[in-house]
Amino acid sequence: MSRTPSTDPSRQPAPAPLPRSLDPLEDELLSGYVLRLAHRLGVPPDHVIRRTGLADILDNTQAMAKAFRSTILPPAMAAEFATATRLTRAEVTALTLAGWAPHYPPIAYVLDMLRLGKRAPRLDGLFATTARYCPPCLAGDGSPAQARHGGSWQRAWRLPVFYACLRHQRFLEHLCPSCQRPFIGRSSHLVALPTIGGLHPAQCRQRRPGFNHTPRTRDNVCEGRLDRVPTQATDRPSPELIAFQEKILWMLAPQRSAVTSSQYFTELQLVAALVIITWPQVRPDTPTAATEAADRYIAENHGPDEKHYSNALPTDARASAAFLHAADSILTAEDLRTAILPLAPVENRTRTGIVPTRHQSWDHAFKRQRPSCSWRFLAVAETLVPTHRRTGPGGRRIPMSQVGYRAEHIPAFLPQEWADRHLSAFTGISSLILRRNAATHLVRRARGGSLHEAARFLGIKAGEHGIGFGTKLGRWTRAQDNLHAFELALDAIAADLEASPRIDYLHRRQCLADWTLTPAIWNHMIAQLQQWPGNRAITDDRKRLAVSAYIWARITQGEYFFSPCPPDIAADPEAFRLWKYHRRFTCTWLRQTDDHPHYRELKVLLDDHADQLATEIDG
Structure with missing residues (x-):
């Protein structure tokens, strides 16, 4: 059986409208609309895919559409679909995720790749296809159309940040109640098993347990009803989780700043990944259905014997809710640095059991997403994982971004x-x-x-x-x-x-690189000093060079240890040795002026001259 890619829709005549159509439901996703429309027409989903121009692969027996078609439809394909289904172009666009792209970076990235003619990438922040569902939503609102063909498969269910249904105040599900497996089947297709007809849109399209081949008939399909899952007490999110889900929905609203929302979702994903890596480091003390699900997920997928780890949010909505809420609590803390520190790596892995490469993989993800982060987050995340950010393999370490000084x-x-x-x-x-x-x-x-x-x-x-x-x-x-x-x-x-x-200290150091106090100024200074007995009050040329180091250190805010050698003695090893000795001796006494009146008086004169010279250099 040969399979050939479908020809360019723009070169094909416009398809004839289907004999019947359906009005899209509120926030309905393209894949769910295809399932409901096929159910109304009494045909397999691949018939709708073929007739509406959605097919990416056509052969003699089936038509298949890629899952990413529910992210965006090319203009020509959208026009064909609109003609076949009698929908407007706006209604067709509303069946995709394209409207959320300005506010949700993973969607924007997928759209960019598709516009460049590249394959749709798999991203941690976006399910390849619908991975969760709300049973009451699939059951419908009781209207005649929804009673026959089911309710809406929501666009939001493709986003890992949606874990609860606000209308029905319950967690989303991800497993079929009959086969206890993910209901989606192959996630690369817009609709799983598109050639199998007769299934209700709310029935599981996963192959039945024990059957290891691609089903060709309904006999080998699970057919579990996803819309008949009873709601238990543990299915109700806490008021805090409901409020948080409302916040996430508000972040996607068109009236929200796209820049603010984009930064928030980028940072939420990054911090949630850290929460997963370090769980239960920031686990709430009070157990809930969400935290218990998070515990189970970590125990089953992040144990010490695991060889492959994922920092992505799980399909389990309850576990995701726990990870996301913990991440949001950190992001909204007044002191972000202190709040995020429990998620930072500990050098000795035996204390935590966390493989060091997990934090390193997080840091790689952070580096890719730096342009989408806020300055507040960048200032904290830059030093969270002590890895070396370089221009390339073996390259130079790059500066931190958003540094407010030079x-x-x-x-x-x-x-x-x-x-x-x-x-x-x-x-x-x-x-x-x-x-x-x-x-x-x-x-x-x-x-x-x-x-x-x-x-x-x-x-x-x-x-x-x-x-x-x-x-x-x-x-x-x-x-x-x-x-x-x-x-x-x-x-x-x-x-x-x-x-x-x-203050440009580099300029000061450059100006004083070969500078010494002139004999004239030095003689003027010592003429103002009282004469004191003892070696400490010596005022010869050796001390002039020594106090030059003191002035240099005051102006450059450096240490006299590193003051440049006077050029007239640099070539004489013995003179250099004596200068270092007198420099240390003199600078030490100038820092201890209470012990000798000569240095107390001298320090005042040197400080005044240093401040005056610094003003001249800066001017």
Whole structure:
């Protein structure tokens, strides 16, 4: 039996209208409409598919349409369908998901792929075909047409974010009550088993248990009635879940901002995936039908022996409701960073049993969907999973997006005020290492690259004085059992930096690269000092070069350790050694001015000159 693709509908004459048609029901999906129309005509669904121009594959015995036709119909195909069914073009479009595309990114992505002539991709945020149903909706409203042909198969049932029927206040179902299997059959087809007629639109089209081939007759089809499932007490969602489902429906309303809704659904899917990965980390204390279903789903599909995991929402509506509601609670928290931290990876997997690649796969998904996220979410998710985002395999680490400062605005040595405010709780590690690391990590956020590249940008000579990149700080954070405390502190420091006046410290360092205090200015300063006995009050040229390092550190907000060597002694190893010695000696006493009146007086003069010079450089 040969199968040939259907010819281009635009080249075919318009089909003759069907002898009878049906008015679409509210929010009805194309596949459900085809089932109801075939039932009214008393023909198999493939007859309707063939006569209305929906067929993607035609052979001598059957016509099949792809499942993605309920997402969008090409204009020519939509015109044929409208002619055959006596519907308007607007009514035909309303049978698809195209109207939700501006607000729901997975639909928009599928439409983009189809318009480019590519295959419809499988996405976590969109079922390939209808995967859930509401029994009372399928039973109809009692009108003559719905009593005979059943109620509406809703468009919303293709979206994993819909888990409840608001009209009937009950969870959606996904299993046939007779065979206890998904009712959809092959998810790649618009209608399962399209050549088998005589079935009511609300009957299960899954093959009967024990039959392992594609059914050709009704004898091997389940035929369970999906519209006769009684509603139990456990089928009623909580008021919180009903309110949340109403919120999701409102997010798809045309009057809602498409940008806001698109960002929300993208972030909801991402956070829900984290909830699934880490469940029961954010499980509510009070058990409900939804949380119990989530527990069963995780136990059956995410056990330690599983080799393949999925972070997508399950077809079980109750489990999805638990995951989605937990995700929404996190997204709407006032402090998103703190709320999402329980979902972040823990370095030692033996504490959680979570395979590290699961968080890494989430991070890959996040990177693909970054353009669709809000700035608020990006600021948190960028550092949630500590993986290296690079330009390509072996490439350079890329900067964080939406950083509100530039690398040149970061002082090389974090100001003491900020350190006291945000790093004082970090005990057991040198404040020097913390302040250096804070500055270099902030630069890496803005510029990308490695920490050592960030250090060189700040003028910090990597390898000297125990900088601690990736070693001391890494060991310390692991010992605290809180890998994200330092990132939280960086967020707070970044907020202070963004709220502060912008100072170009890179420009200051460049201007002072070969600068030293001139002898004339130095002599003018020492003329204002009282004469004190002892070696500490020496005012020769060695001290002039030493205090130049102090002024450099004050202007650049760096450390005197990393001040550039004066060019006139750089070629003399002995002079360089003596300069380093006097630099350390002098700068130490200038930081301890209470112990000696000479340095107390000198520090005032040096600070005034440094501030004046900084103003000149910035001007």
